[in-house]
Amino acid sequence: MSSDTEYELQAFSQSAPLTLGVELELQIVSGQDYNLVGAAPDLLREMAGRQHPGDVKPEITDSMIELSTDICQDYQDALTQLRSIRHQLVSQADRLGILLSGGGTHPFQHWGQQAIFDAPRFHHLSQLYGYLAKQFTIFGQHVHIGCPDPDQALWLLHAFGRYIPHLITLSAASPFVQGIDTGFQSARLNSVFAFPLSGRAPFVLTWDDFAAYYRKMVATGVVKSMKDFYWDIRPKPEFGTIELRVMDTPLSVERAAQIAAYAQALARYLLQEKPFAPQEDDYLVYTYNRFQACRFGYDGRLVVPGSAEQRVIRDDILRTMAQIELHAYDLGSTEALNLLRTEVLQGRNGASEVRDAWAREGSLEEVVRQGCERWAGRLS
Incomplete structure (x- = not known):
């Protein structure tokens, strides 16, 4: 017989407002043919005990890993931590003769060749979702933003909804899938949308109402934890944050830090100035706007x-x-905002850079090789 406690949502932890956390899913690439290679167990073993901020963890298939920072105060903190983790990862990858890359998709890997990482949760997801689990060999950036209390977290989550096209466009870096130019800037998000619990969170603005929704979902047997929601933005009660999940992994840690800084300044603007009140009807155009940005x-x-x-x-x-702009100045991220603004004015993002490399080189293998060099900080 089930107990009521099984259905209870975890309490929302205390978190310093506007602190940051950055997670990046990375491609593990063969140094011979530049395809994905199932070397995550070897790389994680080499990383064990190494000194660096944050954490490095497995992801659903053997050809990807996830790095995460510790709590960051601002842009420079996030940039410093990401560079430190990158240095250790690249050093150990070099020892193993493998490479690492950003980007939302690998340009020519085939999902059927991927192997599920040997962990109970990943095997469960593979059994549940079938081939979708291997197709989830895609690579995203997640940004956590600290919130002062759960009700403000939900308000901020829904306020961010109208800026989802910004985050998609700034980070877009997945134009190719299985050797084909899809015509999309971010093809990665099409794979995410295939999951039944993807999309957007329900429109509730109090933690009590959200907890009631969560209890109903758990009672159906469809959901066992917050991890089962693949929403574009979701609350993370254990961290006291909201988690922005629509971004492709950028081609460099520098761009990833800039995008995190943009999100932080935007969150400060929204929370302090309250320029509008989120409404359920905001979501009438949400999927359309999201598609326009991806495409x-x-x-x-x-x-x-x-x-x-x-x-x-x-x-x-x-x-x-x-x-x-003033919020970015107060947060010490004017440099990040200016760098991003230059990219916007020139119409550049990761997708355009991948396409430019393909047009220049005529070889997706060379595109991947250069992407790995860029990720390692050896190519500007």
């Missing part, structure tokens, strides 16, 4: 929630950057 990036068009106004995504990002 067209900076040139996509979004519908401003609560209106019929349409804006080019590039223009909306630049407008928002102007609105959050």
Whole structure:
């Protein structure tokens, strides 16, 4: 007989407001043919006991790993930690004769060749989702933002919904899938959307209401923990954060830190200025806006929630950057914002850089090799 405690949501932990945490899923690449290689167990063994911030963990298949920072105060803290973890990872990868890369998808790997990492949770997911589990050999950046209390966390989660196209476009780095240019800026998110508990969180603004929703979901047997939700943004009660999950893993740790800084400044702007009140009807255009960003990036068009106004995504990002400029200054991330603004004005992101490399080299193997060199900090 089930007890009521089985259905209870974990209490929302205390967290310093606006602190950051960054997670990056990385490709493990063969130094011979530049395809993915199932070397995660070997790399994790080499990393064991090494001194670095944060953590390095397995992911669902053997050809990927996830790095995560400790709690970061600001952009420079995140950048320093990410560079330190990268240094250790690249050093140990070099010892093993393997390479590491950013990017949301590997340009020519085939999902059927991937092996599930030997861990109970990953085997469970493989049994549950079938071939989708191996197709989940895709690579994302997650950013955690500390929230002062659970109700403000839910408010911020829904307020961020209208800026999801920004985060997708700035990080987009997955134009190729299985050797084909998909025409998308971020093809990775199409794989995420295949999961039944993906999409967006239910529109509730109090932790009590969210806990009631969670109890109902657990009672159905569909959900066993918060990890079962693959939402674009989800609360993380154990950390006292919201987790932004739509970004592709950028091609460098520097870009990953800049995107985290943009999210932090945007969160400060939203929480302090409250420029609008989130509404359920904001989600009427959510999927459309999300698609436009995935497909067209900076040139996509979004519908401003609560209106019929349409804006080019590039223009909306630049407008928002102007609105959050003082917040970025107060947080010490003016440099990050300026670097991102330059990319926006020039229409550059990871997807455009991958396509440029393909046009220049005519070889996806060479595109991957250069991506690995860039990730390692050996190629600008």
